[in-house]
Amino acid sequence: MKISVKKILLLALASFALVSCSLSGNKEATANDEFFKYVLSQDSTGQMNFPSDFGGDGDIILPNTGVCDPHIHIFNGKAWMFASHDEGPGNSFYKMHDWLVCSSPDLVHWKIEYVLKPEDTYVGKSESCWATDAAERNGKHYMYFSKGFESTGVVVSENGPGGPYKDVLGKPLLPKELCWNNEYDPSIFIEDDNTPYIVFGFGGDYKIGSTSYQIAKLNDDMISLAEAPRDLDDVAPHVWRDAPSLHKYNGKYYLNTHQSHYAVSDSLYGPYDYRGHCGPPSADHGSFFTWNNQTYYVYGHWYSDFYRYTKIVYCHYKDNGDIVSPEKIGDSPLGVGRYDANWNKIEAEWFFAASDGVRKKENTSGFEMQNLTHGDYLYYPKVRNMASNASMQFQVASNQPNGCTIEVYKDSPKGKLLGSVKVKSTGSWDQYQTVNCSLADCEDLNNIVLVFKGSESDELLRLDWFSFSK
Numbered sequence: 265m266k267i268s269v270k271k272i273l274l275l276a277l278a279s280f281a282l283v284s285c286s287l288s289g290n291k292e293a294t295a296n297d298e299f300f301k302y303v304l305s306q307d308s309t310g311q312m313n314f315p316s317d318f319g320g321d322g323d324i325i326l327p328n329t330g331v332c333d334p335h336i337h338i339f340n341g342k343a344w345m346f347a348s349h350d351e352g353p354g355n356s357f358y359k360m361h362d363w364l365v366c367s368s369p370d371l372v373h374w375k376i377e378y379v380l381k382p383e384d385t386y387v388g389k390s391e392s393c394w395a396t397d398a399a400e401r402n403g404k405h406y407m408y409f410s411k412g413f414e415s416t417g418v419v420v421s422e423n424g425p426g427g428p429y430k431d432v433l434g435k436p437l438l439p440k441e442l443c444w445n446n447e448y449d450p451s452i453f454i455e456d457d458n459t460p461y462i463v464f465g466f467g468g469d470y471k472i473g474s475t476s477y478q479i480a481k482l483n484d485d486m487i488s489l490a491e492a493p494r495d496l497d498d499v500a501p502h503v504w505r506d507a508p509s510l511h512k513y514n515g516k517y518y519l520n521t522h523q524s525h526y527a528v529s530d531s532l533y534g535p536y537d538y539r540g541h542c543g544p545p546s547a548d549h550g551s552f553f554t555w556n557n558q559t560y561y562v563y564g565h566w567y568s569d570f571y572r573y574t575k576i577v578y579c580h581y582k583d584n585g586d587i588v589s590p591e592k593i594g595d596s597p598l599g600v601g602r603y604d605a606n607w608n609k610i611e612a613e614w615f616f617a618a619s620d621g622v623r624k625k626e627n628t629s630g631f632e633m634q635n636l637t638h639g640d641y642l643y644y645p646k647v648r649n650m651a652s653n654a655s656m657q658f659q660v661a662s663n664q665p666n667g668c669t670i671e672v673y674k675d676s677p678k679g680k681l682l683g684s685v686k687v688k689s690t691g692s693w694d695q696y697q698t699v700n701c702s703l704a705d706c707e708d709l710n711n712i713v714l715v716f717k718g719s720e721s722d723e724l725l726r727l728d729w730f731s732f733s734k
Contacts (some may be wrong), residue, residue, distance in 0.1 A: 318648050318709055319372040323599035325574045326374050331364060332564045332572035333395040333507070333549040335451065337425075339405070343368045343555065344377075344425045345562075345574075346398040346407060351391075353571040360393040363409050365427060370616075370645065371560075371576060371601040378427035380407065385419060385431040387411045395507060395549060398425070399452040399460060399486060405429075406486045408462065410448040413506070414440045416464060418487050433487060438464060443493045445478045446506070451551065453479075453510040455532070460486060466506045467496070467521075477508040477519070479533065497534025507549040513559075516585055523547060524563070528585055542579075542587035548572055552579060556617035556643075560600060561589040576600050578614055582626045602646035605654065605732035610644065612727040617643040627694070632661075632728045636716045638668075641677050642727070645711040651734040656701040658685070662725040663693045668718035670725075672703060675711045682706055687725055696728060 325331055330350035337344050345366040351359035365378040382390040392412030399406045405421040407429055415436035419429035438447035445465035453461045460482040467477035478493040496508075496519065507521045510532075519536050520526035524543035527536035543550060543561050550563030559579040564572045576599055580588045593600065593614065594607040601616050612633040613624045619640040624631055633642060658670060667688045674680040685701035718724040 315370055315373045316709075318602060318646050321597065323575055323593070323597050325576065325599075326366065326376070327573065328567075329376075330571055331366070331574045333449075334562045334564065334574045335397040335509070335551045336553045336560070336562050336576075337398055337400070338553065338555050339400055339425045343371055343553075344398070345374070346396045347574065348393055348395055348410075350571050353568045355570045358394075358570045359391045361391060363393050363396045363407070365398075365407070365425065367426065371555075372599065372646065377425075378429070380409065380419060380427070380429055382411075384429075385409070385417055386433070386435050387417065395449045397450050397452045397551075399454065400425070401460065401484070401486050404486075406452075408437070408450040408452065410450065411436070413446045413448045413466070415447050416450045416462075420487065437487060437489070438462070438493075443478055445476075445493070447478075449506040449508065449549075451509045452482075453512075453532075456512070460484075461510075461532075462489075463496070463508045463510050464493075465508065467508060476534075494533065497529075497536065509551040511552045513581055514585065518542075518552070518587070520550060520552070522549060524550060524589075526587060539586055543577065543589040544591045557620065557622065558615060558618065561587075580613060580624060580626075580631045588631075602648070603644055605647055605649045605651075607731070609659075609729040609731045610647075611729050612642065614644070615642045616645050617641075627726075627728065629728065632726050634726050635723050636725055636727065637723060638716065638718050638721065640716050642714045643711070644714075646709060647712050647732075648709045650703075650706045650708060650710055650732060652704075652706055654703045654706050655733045656683070656685075656703060657731045657733065658687075658699050658701065659696055659728040659730065660687055660699060660725050661690050661693050661696045661728070662687055663689060663691070664718065664720055664724050665689055666719050668716060668720075668724035670699075670701065671715045671717060672701060673713040673715060674706075675713070677713055677715050679713065680705075682710075682712075693726060 331347045332350055333348040335346050347364045348360050349362055349364050363380040366374050367377050368374045382393055394410035396409040405425045407419045409417055416438035418437045420432050421427045421429045451463045461479055463479045465478040476495040479496050480493040481490040483490045505522045509520050511518050517529045517532055523545050524541040524547045526542040527538045529536040548564030560576050561579045562576045564574050566572050577589050603610050613631040622640055623634045625634045669684055669686050671684040672682045683701050683703040685699050690697045716724050
């Protein structure tokens with residue numbers, strides 16, 4: 265019986281993972297979670313099963329396709345975006361003939377997997393295929409969609425997030441005149457106890473008498489309401505409009521909408537305290553998602569009137585809970601999940617994946633990575649324009665008397681070692697120094713993994729940023 269190199273590799277790695285799980289207290293052996301899933305998906309060449317090319321320049325998802333009103337969820341180790349779809353430029357109002365389901369393994373390369381036509385739902389032919397969202401439960405995927413500002417329906421897939429989807433109700437989940445608000449622009453929120461909720465409506469515009477969004481608990485079947493819709497307690501008198509979205513961070517509830525307006529509450533039902541803008545004030549419909557311990561803000565913007573596009577940026581939380589989502593990443597217009605060695609610096613908090621327990625925290629210059637302990641890693645894929653024998657500069661702070669080591673690997677923590685540098689104590693956790701690390705045998709495009717090693721079991725160092733030189 266012939267056994268392929270790929271099978272031998274997968275069996276060896278699987279055995280390593282099983283042994284690792286039995287090593288009590290060995291964090292290096294059990295570190296992450298998501299990253300070892302990448303390692304276990306290697307092909308027969310030993311390279312990660314991950315798009316190897318850099319992708320086109322620019323920071324727009326599926327440019328010139330009119331993707332808008334985005335909500336992204338992580339299903340089965342892949343990013344899935346559920347979005348509406350502007351027809352094109354030159355219209356006097358929004359013409360939206362369908363809804364899109366798109367996927368990406370890396371937030372750079374996107375593919376349209378499924379198109380939901382209104383004719384395949386209770387809606388029928390329509391130019392008002394407005395915002396959509398999705399959820400997973402009971403081995404099925406549920407996609408919620410707006411019929412203009414009139415109603416919200418739901419379709420179900422038993423074949424994964426890529427569909428096909430079927431309108432199992434044949435009628436709206438949220439029919440017109442269900443409550444005093446408009447029954448559209450659905451967003452799904454899953455509470456920590458796994459209870460699902462649907463948020464919708466037009467809120468916060470005191471000029472028309474609409475002072476709150478609506479929220480209702482869903483039944484476990486995800487296609488019926490467990491209660492009548494309730495008001496989300498009033499926020500300050502700002503023009504919120506539609507497009508509500510909820511997420512939770514550090515025990516607090518975050519409600520956001522158009523123009524990056526957001527508010528925070530200690531309770532799901534409010535009251536919500538207005539905080540300002542969580543991203544660009546010109547942003548359209550937006551939402552948040554977390555993947556590999558990184559949080560992102562995905563939102564729309566306009567090519568022209570009634571023709572939009574979608575972008576993703578990194579999301580950070582200040583110590584007081586305020587959100588910071590800078591629109592600019594690096595020195596050139598690239599989106600998340602890729603980097604350029606020619607940039608003046610790469611902020612440490614721009615990682616694509618990180619070990620569990622590593623923290624992104626506010627410092628005097630912005631944000632830094634804290635609680636880096638033995639065996640932890642930070643992953644930065646698709647770093648282009650690297651010289652063969654490049655050098656890396658790390659801006660670090662450490663109060664660890666025995667110091668530590670930063671190791672730089674290609675592709676994975678078990679990949680090729682490109683270089684390493686020992687870091688001595690800088691005297692305190694807020695006293696920074698720049699240390700230099702020489703690399704060897706780099707390619708022009710590299711997936712870079714930083715692994716932190718030390719003899720101590722607690723925090724080794726804090727990393728603010730790094731850069732490359734030739």
